[in-house]
Amino acid sequence: MAEPTATDLIAALRGAVVRYPAPAHAIGPIDLNIAPGEIVALVGASGAGKSTALRLLAGLEPPSSGQAIVASGRTGLVFQSPTLMPWADALTNVALPLNLAGLDRAQVRERAQTSLAAVGLGDRATAMPHELSGGMAMRVSLARALVTQPDLLLLDEPFAALDSITRRGLVEDLHRLWSERRFAVVFVTHDVEEAVYFADRVVILDARDGRPCADLPSPGALPRAAGWRLDPAYRRRVEAVADALAASMPASIRVAP
Amino acid sequence: MKRMAALAPPVLMILLLLAGWEIACRLLAVPSYFLPPPSAVAQALVERAPVLAASALVTFWMAIQALIVAVVIGGGLAVLVSLNAAAERAVRPLAIALQVTPIVAIAPLVLIWAGLDNADLAVVALAAAVAFFPIFSGVLTGLKSADPDLERLFDLYGAHPLRRLLRLRLPTALPHALEGLRVAAGFAIIGAVVAEFVSGSGASQGLAWRLLEAGNRLRTAELLAALACLTVMGLGLNLVIAALTRLVLRRRRQG
Numbered sequence: 001m002a003e004p005t006a007t008d009l010i011a012a013l014r015g016a017v018v019r020y021p022a023p024a025h026a027i028g029p030i031d032l033n034i035a036p037g038e039i040v041a042l043v044g045a046s047g048a049g050k051s052t053a054l055r056l057l058a059g060l061e062p063p064s065s066g067q068a069i070v071a072s073g074r075t076g077l078v079f080q081s082p083t084l085m086p087w088a089d090a091l092t093n094v095a096l097p098l099n100l101a102g103l104d105r106a107q108v109r110e111r112a113q114t115s116l117a118a119v120g121l122g123d124r125a126t127a128m129p130h131e132l133s134g135g136m137a138m139r140v141s142l143a144r145a146l147v148t149q150p151d152l153l154l155l156d157e158p159f160a161a162l163d164s165i166t167r168r169g170l171v172e173d174l175h176r177l178w179s180e181r182r183f184a185v186v187f188v189t190h191d192v193e194e195a196v197y198f199a200d201r202v203v204i205l206d207a208r209d210g211r212p213c214a215d216l217p218s219p220g221a222l223p224r225a226a227g228w229r230l231d232p233a234y235r236r237r238v239e240a241v242a243d244a245l246a247a248s249m250p251a252s253i254r255v256a257p
Numbered sequence: 258m259k260r261m262a263a264l265a266p267p268v269l270m271i272l273l274l275l276a277g278w279e280i281a282c283r284l285l286a287v288p289s290y291f292l293p294p295p296s297a298v299a300q301a302l303v304e305r306a307p308v309l310a311a312s313a314l315v316t317f318w319m320a321i322q323a324l325i326v327a328v329v330i331g332g333g334l335a336v337l338v339s340l341n342a343a344a345e346r347a348v349r350p351l352a353i354a355l356q357v358t359p360i361v362a363i364a365p366l367v368l369i370w371a372g373l374d375n376a377d378l379a380v381v382a383l384a385a386a387v388a389f390f391p392i393f394s395g396v397l398t399g400l401k402s403a404d405p406d407l408e409r410l411f412d413l414y415g416a417h418p419l420r421r422l423l424r425l426r427l428p429t430a431l432p433h434a435l436e437g438l439r440v441a442a443g444f445a446i447i448g449a450v451v452a453e454f455v456s457g458s459g460a461s462q463g464l465a466w467r468l469l470e471a472g473n474r475l476r477t478a479e480l481l482a483a484l485a486c487l488t489v490m491g492l493g494l495n496l497v498i499a500a501l502t503r504l505v506l507r508r509r510r511q512g
Contacts, residue, residue: 060409077413083406086509087428099424100414128508148414 010034010152010184011057015066018052027052027210029066032203036151037182039222041195041202043241045249049210050188054154057186070152076145076183080157082137084129084144090116091125094143101148115147116140119173135166139173146177155187159194171198175223192242196234197224202241207249214244293478301478302485309467313486316453316463319377320445320494323384327441330385331392332434339400339426340418356390360448364455380452380463387448388441395437399430432509435502442494450487 017028027049034040034057042050055061056068058075076097084093095112103111116122119139129137138158145153159167171194178185189195195202196218204214219233228234275295281287282294289297302309334352338345360383367386371379403425411421453465464483471480 055409058409058413060412075413077410079406081406083404083410085407085425085428087431096410096424097414100411100416100420130509 008035009069010036011186012069013053013056013063013066014069016053016056016063016068017065018049018056018061019064026064028063030056030205030210030212032057032212034152034184034186036184038201039178039185039187039199041187041189041199042205043189043192043195043202043245044205044210045207045245046190048205048207048248050205051156052210053205054156054186054188057152058154074148074150074152076148076150076153078138078141078145078153078155078158080160082129082134082141084137084140086129089126089128090121090132090140093129093140094147096144097148112143112147115143118146118177119143133166134162135170138162138166138170142170142174142177146181146183149181150183153183153185155185157188157190160190167194172223174198179223192245193229193238196238196241197229204241204244204248213248214241216241216244290475290477293481297478298481298485301476302482305479305482309464309483309486312462312464312467312483313490316446316449316465316487317490319380319449319453319463320384320442320490322381323388323449324438324442324445326381326385327388327392327445328438331389331437331441332396335393335396335400336422336427339397340422345397352390352393355386360387360451361455364452368456376456379456380449383452383455384445384448387451388445391437391440391444392434393437395433395435395440396430399433400426402433403429432502432506435498435505439495439498439502442498443491446487446491446494 011034013030013032015029015031017026017030019026030049030053032040032053042053044050052061056063057070058077059068059070062068084090085096088096091109091112094116095108098108098111113122113125116125119142121136121139121143124132124136124140127136129140132140141158159170162170174185175198185199187195187199189198192202199218200222201215201217203212204216205211206213216237219237220228220231279294279296282292287294293301334348338348363386364379364383367382368376368379371382400422407425411425416424449463450465450468453463454469464487467483468480471477471483
């Protein structure tokens with residue numbers, strides 16, 4: 001298969017290295033291509049550089065060397081915690097990117113309301129963040145990331161703090177929204193099962209330097225059919241990814257199953 | 258009912274102390290110029306109420322003016338230096354120097370600058386100097402304590418510095434600023450009284466004047482009555498700011 005050119009891609013990292021001064025260490029070089037409309041999960045041990053890769057793709061951190069190619073277009077970002085402004089209601093939180101862009105008030109309100117409704121919280125526009133459950137707050141955060149109609153959605157372990165039922169609900173919602181809009185997603189997670197279920201392909205970052213050391217496509221089509229978690233192909237891929245993840249870690253931090 | 262239960266212990270403690278004080282003064286026949294009993298202080302408070310109230314009002318107004326000046330200069334300066342790390346490094350040592358300089362030591366200088374016949378201005382300036390630091394420090398700390406992920410989000414959306422200030426940093430700073438204001442309010446009252454003391458008879462006849470006058474004439478009950486006025490004033494201002502804080506932050510997450 002021909003190597004895609006930068007113009008075919010939503011974002012790419014080309015030999016991107018990030019060096020940190022104290023304690024001195026480096027992440028990379030990372031090579032990664034993100035095509036329009038694909039969902040890529042980044043999996044790796046803690047400190048492998050998953051979040052660094054995400055910041056590079058968001059353009060929030062320049063690489064020390066190499067290139068981070070961020071396609072012109074809009075990017076949405078969701079963090080591990082909802083990161084809502086505690087002084088503002090749900091609608092104002094969702095409207096933030098539009099307000100920062102200086103759009104007119106009526107348009108901001110309408111688009112924020114639509115985005116909030118898309119995540120099932122149309123009736124909670126005036127709720128303050130502390131009045132929302134963890135799952136609801138995360139949905140508000142997702143609505144904020146999607147309000148600009150992004151071409152690329154970056155998710156930094158967004159489900160880590162949620163219970164498994166809420167987590168599954170959010171994954172299904174994300175698949176539904178993705179089917180409607182076909183934005184590309186880069187999704188950082190520790191959870192192998194979640195990565196295989198949610199993504200088109202799973203990229204494993206080496207625990208030592210953050211280099212992608214395996215790139216494994218998930219079987220089956222997105223969004224997943226009901227009961228797909230019981231599919232033997234899914235189970236086999238989870239095992240393969242778990243093995244590749246274990247191989248990406250130095251023996252000293254590997255834990256026997 | 259809950260509020261009553263919360264108030265009961267401090268009120269009971271104060272009543273117990275007053276009762277103990279009253280009984281000790283009577284039993285030990287303590288001379289009233291040395292330590293008058295609370296009943297004598299209460300009597301002085303009633304008898305001298307018009308004079309004490311007028312003086313308290315003068316001191317209170319000085320403290321309020323000083324607080325307003327401190328909010329405008331301290332808050333404004335904090336916002337300005339928060340926009341530039343070099344400016345903060347330049348200004349912070351000066352702010353700390355102002356904080357650690359005793360107000361009594363700079364009073365003669367400020368009096369000369371304000372003009373000896375313009376002592377009120379000197380009192381406000383000195384009290385404002387004392388109230389400045391808690392506000393400057395509170396606002397600056399607040400402006401710099403925004404959630405780093407929210408800061409990243411503002412970076413991602415290319416927020417203009419003014420929008421970042423208005424939509425992220427100032428709302429984040431608000432609880433810190435209100436806490437600074439609460440501390441500064443107490444300092445402003447202390448500063449106003451100390452400044453009245455050191456400004457001598459040139460200043461308006463605030464509570465410091467009443468304290469000096471009563472002390473010089475050994476009217477200790479009146480002296481303690483003036484002190485009680487000061488305490489009530491400080492507590493009152495503190496309660497008003499606490500209520501303002503609750504009102505402003507009522508919709509935010511508590512704790």
